[in-house]
Amino acid sequence: MLGVLVSRSQQCTEENMVVRKEWSSLSAQERVAYSDAVTCLQNLPSRLDNTLYPGATNRHADFVAAHINYTFIIHQDAIFLPWHRAFVYLFETALQEECGYNGSQPYWDWPAYAGPNGTLAKSKIFDGSYDSMGSNGKGNNSCVYKGPFSQSNITTFRSFPHSLITDNIMNNGSGTIPTWSFDYEPRCLQRALNDEAFRLNNNYSCINTLLAQPTIGEFENYLSTPEGDPHFGPHGGGHAAMGGNGEDLFISPTDPVFFLHHAQVDRMWTIWQSYDPDNRRYALNGTQTLQNVPPSPELTLDDQLTFGPLSANRTTRELMDVTAGPFCYRYE
Ligand SMILES: [Cu+2]
Structure with a gap:
């Protein structure tokens, strides 16, 4: 169905607001309901x-x-936060409307898993138990081998070399995706959990620093690659921590944990906005292309963001407040 991001006819109130919860605070039954709904989506026919x-x-x-289609316009720019907010919401809505999921989109509260003794492979998200999001990868192919998403043909697109991004920036490229981008290449879901990257970028002190950034430009900058490898920022750190498909800038939503990770990114932005709503709710900084290559105009609140066949366009303004426009949710 087109236009899932429709404005609600009903007012968004405390009573009807959806509450998104942390993965480990869900019951085993709720966790299984979520992974089952994702599996259901993987068994429904494409609409493309x-x-x-x-x-x-x-x-x-x-x-x-x-996500592949828009990779060069939705990352490392002003579109990043509002676009991914809507993307997670569209996924949550598809789980509910197409797979009968009764819950909300869970999030991954990074620092709770990023302590000095934290081991992702033993955590409630990645321990491979029936109520996890599947195990770490193993073997030559880093295939998820246990728990949900360990079937062999779960990834259906090719992997994208990171040089596509760095070359585009270095050569002032046009930000065009390769012709083979949508080729069919069925494989297992790949993970290579990286505790080191996660502890370095996603601990409590990183989160406090992130939330203390005074402007949206500084917030975005700290969130993603403030310094570069091994300092990825908390957004990059979560992707690096998943490894495998989850750290591929193009196909990262192949790993369903992407949506827990980006719910947490959205939660961070929501908390940061709530500290000073008058000045921060509609604050934007940056242009409309990855590292402004090729050069593009500053994003404004009136620009249309596009989601392809997932949804009708929305203006940036409609995606800035989680209790207005198409949205009505909060984080627990
Ligand atoms: Cu993305």
Whole structure:
């Protein structure tokens, strides 16, 4: 269905607001309901044209295809936060409307898992138990081998070399995705959990520093790659911590933990906005292309953001407040 991001006819109130919860605070039953709903989405037919998107063989893959398509305009720029907020919301809505999921989108509260003795592979998210999000990867292919998402044909697009990003920046490229971007290449879901990157970028002190940034530009800058490898910022740190498909800038939503991670990114932005709503709710900084290559105009609140077949366009303004426009949720 087109236009899932429709404004609500009903007022958003404390009573009807959806509450998003932390993964480990859910009951085992609630966790299984979530991973089952994602599996359901992976078993529903794609709504994309198979001749244009041969790799989009199911509904989850439609989300990955949209992310691939817009990779060069939705990262490391002003579009990043509002676009990914809507993207997570569209995924949550698809789980509810197409797979009968009764819960909300869980989030991954990074620092609770990033202590000096934290081991991701033993955490409630990645321990491979039936109520986890599947195990770490193992073997030559880093395949998730236990628990949800350990089936063999779960990834349906090719991997993208990170040089596509760095070359585009260095050569002032046009930010065009490769012709093979939507080819069909079924493989296992790949992970290579990285505790070191996670402890370095996602501990409590990093989160406090992130939330203390005075302007949206500084907030975005600290969130993603303030210094570069091994300092990825908390957003990059979470992707590096997943490893495998989850650290591929193009196909990262292939790993369903992407949506827990980006719910937490959104939660950080929401908390940061709430400290000074008058000045921060509609604060934007930056242009509309990855590291402004190729150069593009500053993003404004009236610009239309686009989601391909996932949703009708929305203005940036409609995506700035989690209790207005299409949204009505809060984080516990
Ligand atoms: Cu992304």
